[in-house]
C-alpha cells in the first residue's frame with residue numbers, strides 16, 4: 245500500500261523542502277518514492293534540476309486539466325525516485341481553483357485512482373495555509389510538521405493542528421493523521437533551542453518525533469554540489485538524522 249505524506253507548516257523556512265528532499269532520497273534507497281512539489285516557489289523542482297518557470301507538464305497541469313494522465317507529469321530522478329514538478333503557475337492556479345470552485349480533492353483522486361507503483365509519496369507544500377496546502381492535506385494519509393527549534397514554534401503548529409481538525413470535520417473519508425512534529429535546525433549549544441525543544445515535547449508529548457534534525461551547515465553547502473545532504477555528506481549529523489527519521493517512519497509500517 246502507498247503511504248502518502250504531506251510535509252506542511254504554514255511558517256516559512258522551517259525545513260519542509262529539505263525534509264521532503266532528504267527523506268525522499270533515503271527512502272528511495274530501498275523503496276519506490278514519488279515527490280510532489282506543490283509550492284509555486286518550486287524550490288524542490290529547481291533543486292532536482294528542473295526550471296519551475298518553464299514546466300509544461302507539472303502538478304499544475306494535473307490539477308487544472310482533465311485530460312492529462314499523471315504518468316505524463318512524472319519525471320524520473322534516479323532509480324526508484326520520481327518527481328511531479330511544481331511550476332510558478334501554481335500561484336495563479338490557487339486563485340483559479342477558488343474562483344472556479346473546483347474541488348480540492350483532485351490530487352487525492354488522481355493518486356488513489358492511478359495504478360502507480362509507489363511505496364511512498366511525499367508532498368512538499370508552500371508556507372501558507374491556503375489552497376495548495378489544503379489540496380495536499382486532502383491527498384495525504386499522514387502529515388509531518390517540521391518545526392524550527394525556536395521561540396514561538398508552537399504557534400505555527402497550533403494553526404496546523406487546527407487546520408487538520410477542520411479538514412477532518414469537513415471532509416468525509418479523510419483519515420488524515422498527524423504523523424509527527426519534526427524538530428529541525430536544533431542547536432544543542434543554544435539555550436533557546438533546548439528550551440524550544442523541551443516546550444514541544446512537553447506540550448505535544450508523543451506527537452513529536454524522537455528524531456531531531458540538528459542545525460548543520462552541510463545542508464547549506466549541499467545545493468552548491470547539486471546533491472541533497474544525505475548524498476553530499478552522508479556522515480554529517482543532518483544526514484544521519486534523516487536516516488533516523490526514515491527508520492522511525494518505517495517502524496510505523498504494518499506489513
Ligand SMILES: Nc1ncnc2c1ncn2[C@@H]1O[C@H](COP(=O)(O)OP(=O)(O)OP(=O)(O)O)[C@@H](O)[C@H]1O
Pocket residue numbers: 255256257258259260261262263283287369370371428429430457458459460461463464482
Ligand atoms: N537542519 C538544517 N540546518 C541548517 N540549515 C538548514 C537546515 N534545514 C534547512 N536549512 C536551510 O534553511 C533554509 C530553509 O529550509 P527549507 O527551504 O527546507 O525550508 P521550507 O520550510 O521549505 O521553506 P519555505 O517555507 O520557504 O518553503 C534553507 O536555506 C535550508 O538550506
Ligand SMILES: [Mg+2]
Pocket residue numbers: 260261262283287368369
Ligand atoms: Mg519549501
